[in-house]
């Protein structure tokens with residue numbers, strides 16, 4: 001039975017402290033022999049105590065552990081350690097750099113170009129992530145913790161796209177499209193962002209866009225064309241509008 005998740009999936013799903021602790025457990029050999037049943041993998045993981053951990057091959061979210069965190073419907077370090085051990089059993093041992101995680105929202109730092117085809121691929125990838133992960137909260141049928149984890153995973157996946165985008169006007173356009181879509185999700189899409197996951201992601205993207213606009217003047221034209229004239233859900237567009245306004249003032253002075 002092969003797992004249907006990849007190492008990248010795990011890194012995108014798990015917050016940094018949990019991932020780091022799970023790596024420590026895994027590397028210390030804390031995961032006991034793995035037994036495979038029809039429904040999944042089971043092992044004893046040695047933490048402060050011995051924990052009984054179960055994991056579905058389908059998704060790291062489908063897991064169970066009798067530790068305190070695991071009992072609260074939250075992904076715990078023991079589940080993630082087992083998920084890592086299962087992957088290593090199937091695909092061979094990890095390289096050191098494999099177990100490093102980067103979910104930071106940052107730009108690529110590289111000036112470049114995107115062809116029409118590449119732009120279309122990125123547009124599709126962004127759209128698919130938003131549709132799948134940034135969804136309205138439908139209440140008790142899904143637990144709130146699981147729901148928040150999905151939002152986080154969605155933002156991590158979008159951050160992964162943002163880190164790959166070269167600095168160019170086409171990227172600016174893609175990012176504005178993404179932010180406008182997230183804004184609609186927050187304002188009228190029923191997304192429960194009380195943890196500020198999506199809002200924080202939008203703010204980071206605005207900082208990236210403002211920084212990149214200093215390296216490529218094509219960004220200002222994109223902002224002028226694409227930013228909404230009515231206010232967004234928390235006025236995230238204002239710093240970018242200010243860049244447009246100051247560029248306009250400069251143009252007037254130069255005339």
Ligand SMILES: [Zn+2]
Nearest residue numbers: 065067076078
């Ligand atoms: Zn646990």
